[in-house]
Amino acid sequence: MAIMGTFAFEEDFLAAAEKLQSSGFDNISLLSPVPLAEAQKVLGLGKSAVRRFSLAGAIIGALAGFALAAGTALVFVLPTSGRAIITIPPFLIITYEMTILFGVLFTLLGFHVVSDLPAWRDRPYLPAANIDRFVVVVEGAAGEQAARAEAIIRQAGAEEIHHVEEDQ
Amino acid sequence: MKWGNDLSTFVEKFRQYLKPGYYDEFDYHWTMTIDLDRCTGCEACVVACQAENNLPIVGEKRYAQNREIKWIRIERYWEGEYPDVKMGFIPMLCQHCDAAPCEIACPVFATYHNQDGLNTQIYNRCIGTRTCAVYCPYEVRYFNWFTYTWDEPLEQQLNPDVTVREKGVMEKCTFCIQRIRLAKDNAKDDDRRRVRDGEVVPACVQSCPTEAMAFGDSNDPEAKVSKMMKNPRGYTVLEELNTTPSIVYLKKAHAES
């Protein structure tokens, strides 16, 4: 059972979110049409774990890049232009490009892991949340808890309240 | 200890791979000398090369477009003003540079330096970026702009030891690598370790009526080329580019006036 409350104004929405958060509801989602730094602050989102993926990707990419260039040069030794087989300066360029390539790909992976997207199941959602409404979703609340959540949302000035059955 | 040996071999190999130049010494260092004093510009070498290496006849129109394929060409230079005019020749072919600007350019290793000091061109590997030709300061690389055919019965005279190239492939002088190969095989069959001096003769050298050209292994101090190279008239073309060519020209001597 999920309760969704829609708000027309940002400050009402943020007030409701804060109230819910402080009342001990831990499974709340805050849907907004634009990124809101305040909403992220309410949920206590600080530094994202994505940055770890980026760093790991960049390091792996750098190693892989140099290994690719140097390793393949050794697999089949073909001297050219009187240069060394493992020629450092050009291989650093390959390393540079691969660092970025892997950094980007790992950041993408990190995004998917951290944001839990793509979503494999339907989750409580209102299309208006992507246009001009702010939506608070409280999930996993039942009985008295649900009633309490609903009261908080209504009190904060929600326009509408929806109840959605979650498919388990 | 086995592992220790492996490691030291590995370290040694790795050092070698990091060394610029890579080769300490070529097995053979095929070198050519061209004595410009003897060159008459008769172009016999050009024709011999054409026959030996299956070079296509591109036709008048394509010749005018500067798309001919001549692994060796005679460049003519004029000095002075008419009527007091002098003409000089210089046969220009792939210089087989030890530090070749072309080799570094190929993304697919279609050209590389082999253990004989030859700048090789592997037609099957070429994808036709033409970068090598742009990088070559001697402009001795030729591109197959089209697939050329030989009219009957000319296809009968194609050399079976040399590939016929298709369109989109770069080609250039190989120092008649098929003859080098043959000489090496013969040397092996005769239980000799080395090819004898004068055993390999590229088509151009063979056909030169004035014997202006000499070809051989400059690693061998007794070889004819090694002696010719010591000639004070010797120079390499575009020396300032540091390509270290394998062709040494002997300057034309002028009487001091």
Added chain:
Amino acid sequence: MFDHGQPSYAEVNKDILSVMLETGPRYWMLLGTTMSVAVIFFFMPWFYQLIVGVGAAGMSRNAYWGTYLSNFIFWIGLSHSGTLLSAILHITNSPWRKSVYRSAEAMTLFSLMTAALFVMVHLGRVWFVHWSFPIPNQMGLWPNFRSPLMFDVMAITTYLTASSIFIYMGSVPDFAAVRDASTGTRRRLYTIFSFGWRGTAREWHTLGWAYTFFAVFVIPLAVSVHSIVSWDFALSIVPGLHHTIFAPYFVCGAIYSGTAGIVTVMYCLRKFLNFERYIGQVHLDNLGKLLLALSLIWSYINMLELFSSWYGGSSFELEALKFKLTGFYAPLYWEMILFCAFVPLLMFFRKFRWSWNKMLLISILINIGMLTERFIIVATSQPRKFLPNAFGFYFPSWIEISITIGSFAIFATMFLIFIKWVPAISIYEVKETLKPLRRDA
């Protein structure tokens, strides 16, 4: 920011999505035209060239690289402003970026694809192009990573990957908006495209971080891509190409022509998609100032290039320089100087910077100049290398000219398809620039 009054959130969605969801006959006619031009001018001559051989083009022993390669650089250059500018403006937090960047990034992507096509057209045996990728094969033969062309392969594939991811990730919330506004197959498709985006605080937070990292990765990447392209030339020892200044020269020229390209694209979006409300004076003015700065840098580097050729005093360089400045292609050279160094000076005046029509003209002239710049690099240095005996002359054949024209049609086709598949202006970021929905507002 907004010339015609501030729209509401819902209006933003409606305005931008209507471009995607409502298609008139004019669009189909335009798409049909560009596609036919692309086929007739690009693909048919290319097909002919594939059968006959690259000899169908005008290249010869005088110039082994021709218009195909100069166009390749031109298109790569054009791709340089979109993603790079968008990334720089993103991390410097410039709000005027937000309604411009989506189309600019699309421009990056499509001109990069067009550039990649030109590599294919250029190759003698394009059917073996996969040999230049590091793919394991039974012969154990790998590409030559010491080759400047291999740097190119790595840089361009990385750039293509990174800029596709960059534009895609920036569009995910907008794909969700398309999903919500559509039905049927399109809805199902955009459900997949949008990954089931809901716009929760956590999703926004993660996207923001990831996006910033993409931006941080893309900036050095874009700079490296065009410097690597310049090394294709500069690492040769050909007089006229062997210049250390080439990397900054190319990077600067790339951003320059790319920014001019953005102005042209902005003009078209505004004019034909009725985005007057979102693309306003401030964008034009800022782009104009940027163009002006870039033109000054470009002129300076160009002067330096001539100066170092002349000051070096090598006879080969001097010959190449003489051919460039006074040879057959001298008129083209001076045209380039006029269009890229002098015409942009007009942007010192606000009258020019604030007029869409004048800016359109200037931006097109700049890109004509940049197209010829690349052509001159290719066509004046190669025929004047070292041996006077091999001095020659290069002139493109009709096939090369036709393929050049066709490439613009390919770009236009891809862009026309793009505006129907992706919101051409970022919906959520335009909303961010609006006043927030507050009770007191």
